[in-house]
Amino acid sequence: MRVLLTTIGSRGDVQPVVALAVRLKELAQEVRLCAPPDFRDWAGELGIPFTPVGPVLSSTGKADPAAAPPTPEQRRRMVADSVAAQFEAVTAAAEGCDVIVAGGYLVIAARTVAEQRGIPYFMAAYSPNFLPSPHHAPPVYPMLGEKPSDGTVGNATLWARETQRWNTIWSDLLNAHREAAGLTPVTDVRQYLFTDKPWLAADATLGPWPGDSEVVQTGAWILPDDRPLSGELEAFLDEGEPPVYFGFGSIRAPRDLSRTMIEAARALGRRAIVLRGWADLSLLDGEPDCLSIGEVNQQTLFRRVAAVVHHGGAGTTTAAARAGAPQVVLPQHADQHYWAQRIGELGIGTAHAPSPHTTASLTDALGHALKPDVTTRARSVATTVRTDGAQTAANLLLAARPV
Template identity: 65%
Template sequence: MRMRVLLSTIGSRGDVQPVVALASRLRSLGEEVRVCAPPDFREWIDGLGIPVVPLGPELRGTAAPEPAAGRSLPSPEDLRRQVEETVAAQFATVGRAARGCDVLVACGALQVAARSVAETLEIPYVHASYCPVTLPSPHHAPPPMPGLVPPDGADDAALWELDAQRWNAVFGAALNAHRASAGLEPVTDVRGHVFTDRPWLAADPVLGPWPGSADLDVVQTGAWILPDPRPLPDDLEAFLDAGDPPVYFGLGSMPAPGDIGRVMVQTARELGRRAVVSRGWAGLSPVDGGPDCFSVGEVNQQALFRRVAAVVHHGGAGTTTAAARAGAPQVVIPQVYDQPYWARRVADLGIGAAHAPGPPTVDSLAAVLARALEPGATAKARAVAAQVRTDGADAAARLLAALERVPEDHVDRIRRPR
């Protein structure tokens, strides 16, 4: 009998593509699967033959270019309303999509309602994270959050306690109101409730090893990588063939700080390199029509990154993994959440360099890019590429397929609220 699986996520391409990778692998094993994801990705997922249920509003507009400073944070009232709307949409949409399913897998940190839906339907629930630093551990601090300044002198344990308090303050009232309507007991530890005491970590163990925790029994599956068979466009192939390998620049779904497009192109020229600039959600483009620059939209990164001299990017888990698999040295320009972690890992592994926080200038970006282009970093990147696992989605799919055979006390522990 086939297992029916619901995979749910909220976020950008970096949050959705791993879910699609796992969905594709589950289907290849003969399981039934459907996906809840933002409507930005409905056409793409539909085109892969995977049933998709749109969840929440479109997100693409959140990456519009903006000044380095000047965007105000939402007011407490705006934040409260946004949280209530998000939690209500999750209960309604995920609740409908999960009917008839045998297991619910919630991916990323914004899936606040998914475990409650699983409890109502009395089906197993799994939480999956994409980066070690998003899960509580005494060996690292929580990821930085916009607008929150940690107290001076606070150690990692204190920061995690403050993080738990923030989860309760932001989501507790809305979550428990819907749980009460469903006849469920309230939860007092929202973060622990969402993550469970046995979360999955869909990150490569070389790039993002789990450092350990006495409170969490983390299952590290490896990154969920979606194979991409698409050829590169003919005009891009022609550009790549016309000279030395260029430097790739892209910020994915992130906003564009300052005049970053100009900085990127001038940095490449400063070092005597050609440039490929990914437009991304912020609509980046080369500053001129020079023959040493090429603009790309959605493209097969797995193929492109094998053809470039280096990858300069925002530090998303997916892009970091794709560049590492390709053996391309990296420069990470981190902005938010898990990106500073991936910047540190790239630097610590010696497979590239991390730009300091803040918008880059030509001088600052050229300095770190020059380090990433040194022969030692290139050699190290190629060595690490051979160690990056490609079977993470398969490992996760087989774990899900085996859920019906796990001990009953484990299934109870998955369901039990905290």
């Protein structure tokens, strides 16, 4: 069987489909990956044929999060360019494939390409709040002028607005491509892309599906990582008590976040490890209580830190929970508010308000996360996090392969 896995976004969107690709390869299946060009080298190292889609994204992490959002016209151009690039790339990558799997949230072209080719299509979300339910609100995108729900508007209303937003942004562009291919127009874009039976690639303890609609929860797609830590990082870890890890991964970081994070750690007598990430976070000074690092094996590192302070992406949340590390989540958009809420509900950390991030507020949140009862609870929850999600998804694909 030849499987095309495709996604749009940063590492948090790409790593799960890479995990599934690696598992399928181990099961002797042919796999192709269609993703942003930032991940071409990584796919090559893993021996996965790769088709780039869209522009390089890594530079967006350095953009000022306080800058003015794109104008409506700029957004329209960005959306139109994205849809055109997806149809071109996914169509080329799907040549000869038996099934297409779309991972994440904004893969617009994949189902239409699968429909053209008469092959099965599956969509996988990485967080429950990407899928409609009266039990949670939809994701939030500040760049579109949205704010997290304050509870005054019901979830049913919020999801109705989400449906309308999807249709307003994507409907004309998607249907233009469908008309050109001789296909009927789509009236509900999000429903069409997500299907009547989407997959949920999230751990059932951390992000349980409430069960009010038909969703297949496979568990998180975790890529095994056996890379050693650098000698410098090993030495830093061995020199004292477990430090606090700070990282914002592939997303933009608020202004002065490095200063705020390091000052908060020092206020609590803790050392700090700062992930540079796409935002290129830096240290305040050359003091020996802080270390700056690049991309790292989280699975190993998180078992050796006192706490993990991060943006609340599904991958980092799952990695920290699996390692038994208390968490402080500073959410900005998309699924991050959901994961921040879940960390608080599970008692394994603290959800910091989206903003402002001050030394005092982060010190308070980190102090709570470092309490012994939170650490004990985090270690307990870690024993329930499953690691077989990619295998479950692979089994579903193998069951769906053509006879």
